[in-house]
Amino acid sequence: MPRRLYPCTPTRLSTWLDCPRRYRMAYLDRPAPAKGPPWAHNSFGASVHNALAGWWRLRRPERTGPAGGDLLDHGWIEEGYAGPAQSQVHRARARSMVERYVTTLDPAAEPLGVERTVGAPTAQIVVSGRVDRLDARRGPAGNTELAVVDYKTGRRALTTDDARTSLALALYALAAARIFHQPCRRVELHHLPSGEIHAWEHTEATLSRHVQRAEAIAAECRQADERYRTALAAGGLDTPGHAAPGGEAKRGPAEAVLTNTDEVFPPRPGPGCGWCDFRAHCPEGAAAGPAHRPWDGLADPG
Numbered sequence: 001m002p003r004r005l006y007p008c009t010p011t012r013l014s015t016w017l018d019c020p021r022r023y024r025m026a027y028l029d030r031p032a033p034a035k036g037p038p039w040a041h042n043s044f045g046a047s048v049h050n051a052l053a054g055w056w057r058l059r060r061p062e063r064t065g066p067a068g069g070d071l072l073d074h075g076w077i078e079e080g081y082a083g084p085a086q087s088q089v090h091r092a093r094a095r096s097m098v099e100r101y102v103t104t105l106d107p108a109a110e111p112l113g114v115e116r117t118v119g120a121p122t123a124q125i126v127v128s129g130r131v132d133r134l135d136a137r138r139g140p141a142g143n144t145e146l147a148v149v150d151y152k153t154g155r156r157a158l159t160t161d162d163a164r165t166s167l168a169l170a171l172y173a174l175a176a177a178r179i180f181h182q183p184c185r186r187v188e189l190h191h192l193p194s195g196e197i198h199a200w201e202h203t204e205a206t207l208s209r210h211v212q213r214a215e216a217i218a219a220e221c222r223q224a225d226e227r228y229r230t231a232l233a234a235g236g237l238d239t240p241g242h243a244a245p246g247g248e249a250k251r252g253p254a255e256a257v258l259t260n261t262d263e264v265f266p267p268r269p270g271p272g273c274g275w276c277d278f279r280a281h282c283p284e285g286a287a288a289g290p291a292h293r294p295w296d297g298l299a300d301p302g
Contacts, residue, residue: 158196171210
């Protein structure tokens with residue numbers, strides 16, 4: 001029998017690359033370890049994304065700058081901020097950002113999809129994910145070509161290389177082309193804080209390289225998943241290695257079955273550990289540096 005295709009998302013693959021231990025806690029451990037408090041920068045980004053999605057759902061005459069700002073205000077997510085005053089400052093910043101961005105859009109240029117889930121099989125995997133916006137545009141030969149648009153609200157400046165090297169955008173382009181049976185090679189990062197757009201035109205060769213990379217990462221994930229589930233079926237994962245209230249990790253029988261879960265899911269401590277949702281359950285991550293406060297990822301409103 002042919003081997004079942006491995007279902008995955010770009011986020012799952014990137015989590016494995018970043019830290020196998022975090023991957024295990026996020027995708028395999030059940031019940032999953034408790035996460036830390038919500039991040040304000042995630043609340044900020046989600047609020048902006050929701051407002052932009054809602055703007056396209058308005059009737060065309062209603063698609064104005066102030067309407068985008070109103071959607072932002074009505075759907076503002078308060079979680080993660082130091083207090084109401086900080087939340088208010090960043091809500092005003094987000095409203096200005098949304099209003100400025102939507103005034104650059106053509107309200108009549110109806111997207112093919114907004115917050116659209118796309119997916120496609122390859123030789124080894126079935127990849128899926130959610131696209132912020134999918135545009136249908138007139139190509140140079142007069143044909144219709146698709147473009148994947150991804151909104152970014154973070155404080156880090158972006159470059160064309162970010163669009164070129166994004167595994168997620170490449171896989172979304174592949175999936176969109178398969179679903180709509182139209183070419184989709186253009187991917188764009190719309191950085192709302194700066195107003196910059198960073199785009200890349202893929203070729204069949206560059207998309208193929210991204211697929212091969214995704215399949216290679218997925219093969220590692222599949223192997224790790226199978227070892228974990230084999231240990232679980234043998235009764236060795238009754239108590240996954242979660243951190244005890246006192247901070248020490250509990251070691252269940254699964255550790256013996258796998259010799260040590262870190263053989264398959266080793267931690268990769270580094271500067272990013274301060275942002276990890278599972279930092280409280282990872283002694284190596286806690287030792288890598290101080291934990292960030294929930295609002296430390298916000299840009300300076302000035």
